[in-house]
Amino acid sequence: MAGHSKWANIKHRKGRQDEKKQKIFSKLIREITVASKLGGAEASDNPRLRLALDKALGANMPKDTIERAISRGAGDSDSGNLEEITYEGYGPNGVAVLIEAMSDNKNRTVAEVRHAFSKCGGSLGTDGSVSYLFSKKGQIIVKESNQEKLLELLISEGIEDIESSDEDLTLIFTEPSNIHNVKNVLLKESIEIVEAEMIMDSSQNVELNSDETEKVLKLLENLEDLDDVQNVFSNAEFSL
Numbered sequence: 001m002a003g004h005s006k007w008a009n010i011k012h013r014k015g016r017q018d019e020k021k022q023k024i025f026s027k028l029i030r031e032i033t034v035a036s037k038l039g040g041a042e043a044s045d046n047p048r049l050r051l052a053l054d055k056a057l058g059a060n061m062p063k064d065t066i067e068r069a070i071s072r073g074a075g076d077s078d079s080g081n082l083e084e085i086t087y088e089g090y091g092p093n094g095v096a097v098l099i100e101a102m103s104d105n106k107n108r109t110v111a112e113v114r115h116a117f118s119k120c121g122g123s124l125g126t127d128g129s130v131s132y133l134f135s136k137k138g139q140i141i142v143k144e145s146n147q148e149k150l151l152e153l154l155i156s157e158g159i160e161d162i163e164s165s166d167e168d169l170t171l172i173f174t175e176p177s178n179i180h181n182v183k184n185v186l187l188k189e190s191i192e193i194v195e196a197e198m199i200m201d202s203s204q205n206v207e208l209n210s211d212e213t214e215k216v217l218k219l220l221e222n223l224e225d226l227d228d229v230q231n232v233f234s235n236a237e238f239s240l
Helices: 007-018 021-039 047-058 063-075 106-119 147-157 176-188 210-224
Strands: 083-090 096-103 134-142 161-164 170-174 193-202 229-234
Touching: 021 047, 021 063, 021 096, 021 229, 047 063, 047 176, 047 193, 083 106, 096 106, 096 193, 096 210, 106 210, 134 176, 147 161, 147 170, 147 176, 170 176, 176 193, 193 229, 210 229
Parallel strands: none
Antiparallel strands: 083 096, 096 229, 134 170, 134 193, 161 170
16 A cells, blocks of 8 residues: 555664664653653553553563653653754755654754754754654554455554565554554454554655665764654655
């Protein structure tokens, strides 16, 4: 159903994340803290927190670390200064880049983001410069290669797209509000969920050759390495 393959992009991203486990923990702790601050400490009543907890447990984060993050968000003033911020910009070859950050000092964060862009041949844009190219979606990766089986199970759940890889994995896109319903159906059928998360999916993609891929990846990696940055999305279609 997909018009182009997203697997190359996912492989690049997961490869980077696997090398940076401690940084992943820090980002997840911030997400849990803010999710519990905004929606409360009960995961059953807070879909954003439920998704963050699933990711934290999937990353083998210790339960006491998770509980401290929830408590900090739900009742501790230490989380009060954290703000969610979105930055937009352009990378090499005109690639659109969308950055989600959490910060207690916006001046520091924007300076770091701007520096990362400039040293990699990109530029920080204004609000709205690239965000119109992206829409929020739920993304689920499952260990199941039978698309017909998945479609039969999930078509009534309103899934938007489905794409298989050459590794017995399938990528499922859904409306953000449906992601937990889709997960529940999959779990009832004992289908292994490799990853489930909210992403910003691009409507227009820029195909890159190997040299261009290397330049854009350097920018994305530099942005992801910033302490205040939670997620980085682009409309780059990487070459394998």
